[in-house]
Amino acid sequence: MAERAAVVGIGQTRYKSKRQDVSMAGLLREAVDRALADAGVSFDDIDAVIMGKAPDMFEGVVMPESYLADALGAVGKPMLRVHTAGSVGGSTAIVAASHVQSGSFRRVLAVTWEKQSESNAMWALSTPQPFAVHLNAGAGGYFAPIIREYMRRSGADPNTGIRVAVKDRRHGARNPLAHLQLPDITEQEVADSPMLWDPIRFLEACPSSDGACAMVIAAEDALSGDKPPAWIQGVAMRSEPTMYAGREEVNPQAGRDCAADVYAQAGIRDPRRELDCAEIYVPFSWYEPMWLENLGFADEGEGWKLTLSGATSLDEGGDIPWNCSGGVLSSNPIGASGMIRFAEAARQVRGDAGDHQVPGARKALGHAYGGGAQFFAMWVVGADRP
Amino acid sequence: MSEDVAVMQAPVYLQYHFTAGRAPTRFLRRLKEGVLSGQRCPRCSQVYIPPRGSCPACGVATEEEVILSDKGTVQSFTIVHIPIPGNPIDPPYVVANIVPDGANISFIHLLSECDNREVRIGQRVEAVWRPREEWTWAMENILYFRPLDEPDVAVERIGTLPVTGLEG
Amino acid sequence: MRDIAIVAYSQSPCVADAGAANEVELIMPQLQAVYAQVGIDNAQAVDFVCSGSCDYLQGAAFAFVAGVDALGAVPPIKESHVEMDAAWALYESVLKIRMGHADSALIYGFGKSSPGELPTVLSQRLDPYYLAPLWLDTVSLAALQARLLLEQGRVSERQMAEVVQRSRRNARANPLAQLAGDPSLDDLLAEEPFVAPLRRSDCAPVSDGAAAMIIATVEQARTWGVPYARLTGIDHRMENHNPCLRDLTRSTSTRQAAEALGVSDAPVDVAEIYAPFSHQEILLCEALGLGQETQVNPSGGVLAGNLMMASGLARVGEVFRRVVAGEARRGVAHATSGPCLQHNLVAIVEGA
Numbered sequence: 078m079a080e081r082a083a084v085v086g087i088g089q090t091r092y093k094s095k096r097q098d099v100s101m102a103g104l105l106r107e108a109v110d111r112a113l114a115d116a117g118v119s120f121d122d123i124d125a126v127i128m129g130k131a132p133d134m135f136e137g138v139v140m141p142e143s144y145l146a147d148a149l150g151a152v153g154k155p156m157l158r159v160h161t162a163g164s165v166g167g168s169t170a171i172v173a174a175s176h177v178q179s180g181s182f183r184r185v186l187a188v189t190w191e192k193q194s195e196s197n198a199m200w201a202l203s204t205p206q207p208f209a210v211h212l213n214a215g216a217g218g219y220f221a222p223i224i225r226e227y228m229r230r231s232g233a234d235p236n237t238g239i240r241v242a243v244k245d246r247r248h249g250a251r252n253p254l255a256h257l258q259l260p261d262i263t264e265q266e267v268a269d270s271p272m273l274w275d276p277i278r279f280l281e282a283c284p285s286s287d288g289a290c291a292m293v294i295a296a297e298d299a300l301s302g303d304k305p306p307a308w309i310q311g312v313a314m315r316s317e318p319t320m321y322a323g324r325e326e327v328n329p330q331a332g333r334d335c336a337a338d339v340y341a342q343a344g345i346r347d348p349r350r351e352l353d354c355a356e357i358y359v360p361f362s363w364y365e366p367m368w369l370e371n372l373g374f375a376d377e378g379e380g381w382k383l384t385l386s387g388a389t390s391l392d393e394g395g396d397i398p399w400n401c402s403g404g405v406l407s408s409n410p411i412g413a414s415g416m417i418r419f420a421e422a423a424r425q426v427r428g429d430a431g432d433h434q435v436p437g438a439r440k441a442l443g444h445a446y447g448g449g450a451q452f453f454a455m456w457v458v459g460a461d462r463p
Numbered sequence: 464m465s466e467d468v469a470v471m472q473a474p475v476y477l478q479y480h481f482t483a484g485r486a487p488t489r490f491l492r493r494l495k496e497g498v499l500s501g502q503r504c505p506r507c508s509q510v511y512i513p514p515r516g517s518c519p520a521c522g523v524a525t526e527e528e529v530i531l532s533d534k535g536t537v538q539s540f541t542i543v544h545i546p547i548p549g550n551p552i553d554p555p556y557v558v559a560n561i562v563p564d565g566a567n568i569s570f571i572h573l574l575s576e577c578d579n580r581e582v583r584i585g586q587r588v589e590a591v592w593r594p595r596e597e598w599t600w601a602m603e604n605i606l607y608f609r610p611l612d613e614p615d616v617a618v619e620r621i622g623t624l625p626v627t628g629l630e631g
Numbered sequence: 632m633r634d635i636a637i638v639a640y641s642q643s644p645c646v647a648d649a650g651a652a653n654e655v656e657l658i659m660p661q662l663q664a665v666y667a668q669v670g671i672d673n674a675q676a677v678d679f680v681c682s683g684s685c686d687y688l689q690g691a692a693f694a695f696v697a698g699v700d701a702l703g704a705v706p707p708i709k710e711s712h713v714e715m716d717a718a719w720a721l722y723e724s725v726l727k728i729r730m731g732h733a734d735s736a737l738i739y740g741f742g743k744s745s746p747g748e749l750p751t752v753l754s755q756r757l758d759p760y761y762l763a764p765l766w767l768d769t770v771s772l773a774a775l776q777a778r779l780l781l782e783q784g785r786v787s788e789r790q791m792a793e794v795v796q797r798s799r800r801n802a803r804a805n806p807l808a809q810l811a812g813d814p815s816l817d818d819l820l821a822e823e824p825f826v827a828p829l830r831r832s833d834c835a836p837v838s839d840g841a842a843a844m845i846i847a848t849v850e851q852a853r854t855w856g857v858p859y860a861r862l863t864g865i866d867h868r869m870e871n872h873n874p875c876l877r878d879l880t881r882s883t884s885t886r887q888a889a890e891a892l893g894v895s896d897a898p899v900d901v902a903e904i905y906a907p908f909s910h911q912e913i914l915l916c917e918a919l920g921l922g923q924e925t926q927v928n929p930s931g932g933v934l935a936g937n938l939m940m941a942s943g944l945a946r947v948g949e950v951f952r953r954v955v956a957g958e959a960r961r962g963v964a965h966a967t968s969g970p971c972l973q974h975n976l977v978a979i980v981e982g983a
Contacts, residue, residue, distance in 0.1 A: 097469035097470055098469070137475050209513070209570065209571065209602055210571065210572055210573065210602045210603060210605075211547075211603075217541075218541060218543060218558055218571075221541030221558075222538070222539030222540055222541050222558075222559070222560050223539065225539050225540065225541065225584070226538075226539045226584065229584060229618075271544060272542070272544045272555075273543070273544055273545055274541045274542070274543050274544070274545075274558075275541055275542035275543070275544070275555070276541075277541075318519030318520065319519070320519065320568055321509075321518070321519040321520035321568070322507070322509035322510075322511070322520065322567035322568050322622065323509070323567070323622070
């Protein structure tokens with residue numbers, strides 16, 4: 078029943094730890110102007126603006142979409158602000174798509190961003206509350222025990238995380254927009270990097286970046302631009318509580334259900350065989366093998382073997398390359414990170430991914446997660462009209 | 464006049480009067496007495512600590528208070544190598560997910576008085592409290608947890624021990 | 632396009648301080664109330680859930696994540712959140728139903744503003760480079776707007792007092808209202824200025840609380856066998872941010888949304904308008920094209936109680952209740968957001 082919709086324009090900023098050369102609005106416009114140009118349209122052709130970002134406290138501006146409305150050409154139009162924690166980049170793309178898929182709009186602009194250098198993100202997330210100890214251990218402190226439990230149950234090779242850290246940085250070196258440019262990174266360097274939250278080493282964790290990502294999503298009768306559209310073949314979101322008794326934290330059911338939903342919409346039975354590549358939210362290297370299992374690319378306990386086999390590496394000619402753009406491990410403007418995954422999946426099926434293009438890619442998965450690995454957003458995009 | 468200024472500091476201060484919630488307030492009052500407490504879901508019978516006022520799995524309000532042990536089991540852990548701002552503890556130190564006996568869910572706390580290399584999933588631990596006169600309405604009343612001389616708990620039994628612990 | 636029905640609505644009492652209750656404890660009673668109206672057990676019985684809230688109200692990042700603990704989201708549910716008034720969560724849910732990815736949706740909004748100083752907190756919503764450093768609070772901005780209207784003779788202080796008087800009187804029939812009574816116009820006009828030219832009674836109170844709603848396709852509403860009203864239109868528009876860049880004496884975006892929906896194409900029996908300041912109700916009625924035949928804010932409106940992040944949804948809910956009760960055949964609901972009515976949403980609710 079949903080109307081067909083496609084990505085016709087993509088724009089991203091250069092990702093960097095501190096973008097002091099631009100204001101918040103300037104940062105967004107860098108991505109938005111590129112997306113509009115890519116789609117061959119102007120603000121006049123946009124019917125609605127959908128903006129997403131992670132908590133307002135990252136920049137210290139309350140509901141910043143109010144201030145950004147002018148710069149985003151939203152005056153006189155509907156404008157929506159999405160916030161679903163770390164998955165928000167993906168959810169924003171999905172909410173934007175729903176504007177078109179509902180038949181209510183012909184062409185919309187979706188944009189997500191984070192300018193963490195404007196504030197102190199670590200502080201923003203650790204306002205003390207008395208019913209928990211104040212350890213300021215951050216996201217790494219939260220996810221490290223879950224990774225440890227994965228290692229215990231799968232008996233994974235302890236070098237798996239190191240392999241992913243190297244692979245994604247080498248991918249990132251093919252992407253001129255990536256924050257970390259480490260073309261010569263070695264496994265030894267990763268192994269020797271400081272241990273932060275055991276088993277997570279410094280080079281196994283994502284950076285903190287400023288950046289923005291924008292997309293133009295259009296209805297079938299409003300396609301534009303010189304490049305082929307990336308057709309949206311399925312969209313799905315799932316949420317579960319942060320903690321409940323007996324919760325499966327290593328392989329969350331919300332992720333499994335979300336994947337099953339999006340695959341069913343896109344007619345996918347075997348994701349490893351039927352998808353050509355995937356952009357998956359991997360902020361800590363060990364999340365690659367964990368999500369390989371959660372998303373059905375490998376059986377439970379087998380994800381790490383797939384990683385070690387080189388199947389997810391573009392450099393090694395793997396059959397199912399993951400995060401050819403360098404992924405979250407190479408660039409992490411939190412609120413935008415999910416949309417970058419969705420946009421990079423679209424770039425692949427448009428054949429427009431430059432040096433990190435997977436040859437002949439026709440179908441790709443974009444994935445985002447957030448909170449305590451409890452909020453999931455996914456889409457499948459393809460070169461073929463659904 | 465310098466043309467190079469890119470950033471200026473402009474701190475923003477907003478003051479809030481924090482309220483914990485009705486269920487967390489009961490929890491904090493017990494903590495002031497040196498007691499860990501949780502609340503039981505009327506539908507699925509699972510015991511939550513700290514209680515937030517609902518069973519997140521069932522979406523129903525919780526009311527029944529359950530007194531818990533200050534002994535527990537390590538569900539998982541990490542060894543942190545970054546110092547905590549304003550905390551005298553030296554890295555590396557262990558942060559563990561600990562399930563207290565009688566509860567079905569873990570909370571995060573420090574694990575100390577141990578060899579970091581010996582910490583393991585399923586290990587038995589107990590709370591080390593601050594001196595009684597320092598107790599307040601905060602989880603910091605517990606300085607940290609330390610290992611107990613008891614056999615490890617099998618992984619599938621973690622999160623299911625009664626308030627009486629292993630013997631139960 | 633699929634016809635959408637509103638089937639249930641509930642709102643907490645507006646109170647200045649909800650005391651110890653946290654967000655989950657504020658939300659749960661309203662969820663239970665809308666479940667009971669439809670005859671379902673929990674959020675598992677709807678296809679989509681969307682909420683609206685603002686982290687800065689209570690001063691904690693990810694405050695909305697706690698809201699999920701009220702839902703019973705095991706097994707996992709389809710859920711989303713807007714950092715906006717829940718009226719916009721309703722908008723997102725409508726799109727989800729229109730595209731066929733849901734036949735029903737639960738919407739809720741919540742806010743606990745009492746822990747902070749709301750007007751000051753919202754000053755940090757302004758342009759961070761040019762306006763926020765001035766700490767211009769929301770009341771002062773609205774006072775600038777009122778001054779313009781008064782100076783131009785578009786509104787008189789007596790008309791503003793009449794808006795307040797009608798709100799207080801209507802609120803006497805609303806057990807959930809925070810402020811109700813029967814003040815005389817002379818008493819209201821004798822009040823000392825608060826932030827001139829605004830008097831305290833011209834400003835909405837700050838309230839803690841939550842509201843929830845369930846919508847569905849008309850087919851699903853019939854399956855449930857509950858009375859429903861039809862949501863026949865919903866639109867929203869944005870304006871320039873900087874108050875100096877727009878004509879503050881008109882609500883252009885409200886007029887754009889109202890015209891797009893055809894509000895004036897048929898009689899409007901009742902309107903619930905989100906006007907946090909008395910003068911704004913006058914200019915919003917004008918922008919919506921409402922005439923004498925329309926009963927405005929029979930609930931007392933937000934001058935009688937203002938649940939931040941839920942008041943917009945509550946306006947839709949109040950119109951729904953009157954349409955379902957047969958008190959009105961066609962009603963209009965309005966929601967606003969941002970300094971001096973920057974962003975406005977209009978919805979039309981009609982009888983089944």
